[in-house]
Amino acid sequence: MALVATLASRNLLHDRLRFVATLIGIVFSVVLVMVQMGLYLGFGRMVTTMIDHAPADLWVVARGAKSFEDLSLLDAQVGNRLLSIGGVAGVTPVVIGFSGWRLPSGGMTPVFVVGSNVTPDGLRPWNVVAGSVEALAGSDAVAVDKTYYDRLGVTGIGGRTEIRGRPAEVAAVTDGVRSFTTTPYVFADLDNARAYIGLPANKVSHFLVRLKAGADIRHVQNDIHSALPDVDALTPAQFGQRSRSFWLFGTGAGAALFAGALLGVIVGTVVVAQTLYSSTKDHLYEFATLRAIGCSRSYVYTVIVLQALISAVLGFAVAAVIGFAVVAATANSSLPIVITPALLAALLLLTVGMCVGSAFAAISRVVRLDPAMVMAR
Amino acid sequence: MTHPIIAANNVSKTLGNGATQVQALKHVDLSLNGGGLTMLMGPSGSGKTTLLSVLGGMLTPSEGTVLIGGASTEGASPDRLAEIRRSHIGFVFQTFHLFPTLTAAENVQLALDIRGERGAAARFKARQALTRVDLVHRAAAFPRELSGGEQQRVAIARAIVAEPAAILADEPTAALDSVNGQAIMTILSAIAQEPDRAVLVVTHDARLAALADRLLRIEDGRLLPETAPASNVYRIRGSA
Numbered sequence: 267m268a269l270v271a272t273l274a275s276r277n278l279l280h281d282r283l284r285f286v287a288t289l290i291g292i293v294f295s296v297v298l299v300m301v302q303m304g305l306y307l308g309f310g311r312m313v314t315t316m317i318d319h320a321p322a323d324l325w326v327v328a329r330g331a332k333s334f335e336d337l338s339l340l341d342a343q344v345g346n347r348l349l350s351i352g353g354v355a356g357v358t359p360v361v362i363g364f365s366g367w368r369l370p371s372g373g374m375t376p377v378f379v380v381g382s383n384v385t386p387d388g389l390r391p392w393n394v395v396a397g398s399v400e401a402l403a404g405s406d407a408v409a410v411d412k413t414y415y416d417r418l419g420v421t422g423i424g425g426r427t428e429i430r431g432r433p434a435e436v437a438a439v440t441d442g443v444r445s446f447t448t449t450p451y452v453f454a455d456l457d458n459a460r461a462y463i464g465l466p467a468n469k470v471s472h473f474l475v476r477l478k479a480g481a482d483i484r485h486v487q488n489d490i491h492s493a494l495p496d497v498d499a500l501t502p503a504q505f506g507q508r509s510r511s512f513w514l515f516g517t518g519a520g521a522a523l524f525a526g527a528l529l530g531v532i533v534g535t536v537v538v539a540q541t542l543y544s545s546t547k548d549h550l551y552e553f554a555t556l557r558a559i560g561c562s563r564s565y566v567y568t569v570i571v572l573q574a575l576i577s578a579v580l581g582f583a584v585a586a587v588i589g590f591a592v593v594a595a596t597a598n599s600s601l602p603i604v605i606t607p608a609l610l611a612a613l614l615l616l617t618v619g620m621c622v623g624s625a626f627a628a629i630s631r632v633v634r635l636d637p638a639m640v641m642a643r
Numbered sequence: 644m645t646h647p648i649i650a651a652n653n654v655s656k657t658l659g660n661g662a663t664q665v666q667a668l669k670h671v672d673l674s675l676n677g678g679g680l681t682m683l684m685g686p687s688g689s690g691k692t693t694l695l696s697v698l699g700g701m702l703t704p705s706e707g708t709v710l711i712g713g714a715s716t717e718g719a720s721p722d723r724l725a726e727i728r729r730s731h732i733g734f735v736f737q738t739f740h741l742f743p744t745l746t747a748a749e750n751v752q753l754a755l756d757i758r759g760e761r762g763a764a765a766r767f768k769a770r771q772a773l774t775r776v777d778l779v780h781r782a783a784a785f786p787r788e789l790s791g792g793e794q795q796r797v798a799i800a801r802a803i804v805a806e807p808a809a810i811l812a813d814e815p816t817a818a819l820d821s822v823n824g825q826a827i828m829t830i831l832s833a834i835a836q837e838p839d840r841a842v843l844v845v846t847h848d849a850r851l852a853a854l855a856d857r858l859l860r861i862e863d864g865r866l867l868p869e870t871a872p873a874s875n876v877y878r879i880r881g882s883a
Contacts, residue, residue: 562729
């Protein structure tokens with residue numbers, strides 16, 4: 267190890283209690299930021315889960331619809347108009363809406379019904395672990411997620427209830443298809459879903475549009491907008507972005523998450539700056555000695571910045587372990603925390619930046635050092 | 644004619660300001676050449692340490708000029724002064740100023756590291772320097788594991804390892820008992836015999852004067868006329 271790194275690391279370890287306090291500060295800060303940003307990513311994924319799992323090249327939604335859950339309605343005739351547009355290969359209607367699920371106790375609990383064709387061109391449930399998607403074509407058949415067994419008062423396939431007064435029977439069970447609103451999704455065939463929601467047959471929530479091979483998606487979007495001014499034709503990416511914007515920023519949830527992350531950065535910066543500054547003050551005569559024997563300022567700065575870097579890397583390593591434990595602990599929750607490699611890399615950069623930035627207070631103290639002070643002592 | 648390693652011409656130094664202002668040095672002229680141990684003696688507050696600091700480029704004179712290895716300290720920035728010190732001077736301090744977290748060998752090696760000398764060659768030089776002060780067997784010891792005399796020997800090894808032209812020692816025996824003090828002075832005296840190296844030792848211990856090849860005395864910031872035989876080229880000017 268280079269001597270300057272040896273000096274930096276041993277300076278840190280010289281006062282172990284303070285070093286531990288520094289690491290705790292960094293870990294607290296990084297874990298806080300990690301959780302906030304992990305929630306942000308997890309929330310972002312949950313918000314678009316239906317969009318991500320739909321077999322659509324384009325989503326056609328009511329003009330200005332803010333998200334998949336937007337309850338604005340379209341006329342069913344729009345489907346025929348869409349089929350007449352060049353480049354469109356197929357159109358599948360989707361209906362959505364809230365309804366009431368009767369519990370064995372007699373009470374009701376809200377559910378979010380999603381209805382579409384149960385053929386591969388429809389928005390069908392995924393991660394089916396019991397029963398089958400095809401079984402949803404049967405009368406009164408629904409699919410629920412096993413996470414919500416307790417909420418819905420069922421125990422698996424064959425569970426019976428009423429939705430909006432109509433009989434329903436669990437014919438398929440999914441695993442991990444959860445709603446960020448915590449209201450359980452209930453999948454059903456299009457006609458069954460309409461009945462559960464109370465939606466007239468001439469109304470549709472969204473259309474899934476598949477394009478012919480080689481069709482220009484932008485061109486088709488423009489043609490749809492020209493022919494149907496009251497709809498928006500969005501690619502899955504565009505609809506996903508619109509949904510995330512609405513739920514994360516339109517509702518203030520994203521701002522709250524970012525505010526929490528910012529708080530973490532501030533706390534971390536203050537803690538690291540304070541401990542580095544006091545460590546530097548304790549080693550002031552050593553830094554003055556370095557200057558007295560002719561050391562360049564950059565060498566002294568290197569010692570301090572290396573101290574910050576070592577703290578950053580160790581603190582980040584501990585925080586990452588905690589972060590992954592949190593990810594594992596929330597994996598089956600209604601809002602799992604998501605940590606991606608990109609987030610991890612960004613957090614490492616943030617931690618290093620935070621710690622190195624914190625070193626400036628210590629450096630500013632050393633800048634004013636008079637090397638002659640070592641002669642008087 | 645060779646240039647002096649350090650030359651001070653008509654140097655005055657004022658410390659503090661306002662009511663606390665003190666003229667620590669008054670019109671000092673001094674040249675230090677290689678070969679021989681120069682000792683600077685004087686009572687407390689006479690300006691010994693201030694003169695050493697000015698000659699070592701840690702302080703710049705208020706008046707006059709100081710040339711270190713031919714480089715003037717006049718108007719030099721702190722970074723330039725550090726560069727001059729790094730190039731020409733090794734320091735030995737009264738309280739050693741070793742780095743407590745580094746071993747003896749690493750403390751010595753540090754003086755090379757700041758000059759960009761690293762790796763096996765630097766480690767070899769550091770051990771050589773410790774050998775010269777008879778302390779290589781304690782190379783792996785940390786300062787807290789060494790006696791005061793041993794710590795000062797490490798400090799001397801640190802001062803000489805980069806082969807600077809001048810060694811400036813500020814009261815190097817003040818924190819030591821007489822036996823260790825004598826041993827340190829013997830080492831410094833031996834180093835001073837190298838023809839291209841100037842060694843200046845500041846001390847208030849009159850018993851050490853016998854080791855000096857050249858004896859300078861300072862009182863109230865002025866150098867007094869030399870009283871001991873000298874082998875070096877020097878001048879004294881401007882004293883009261």
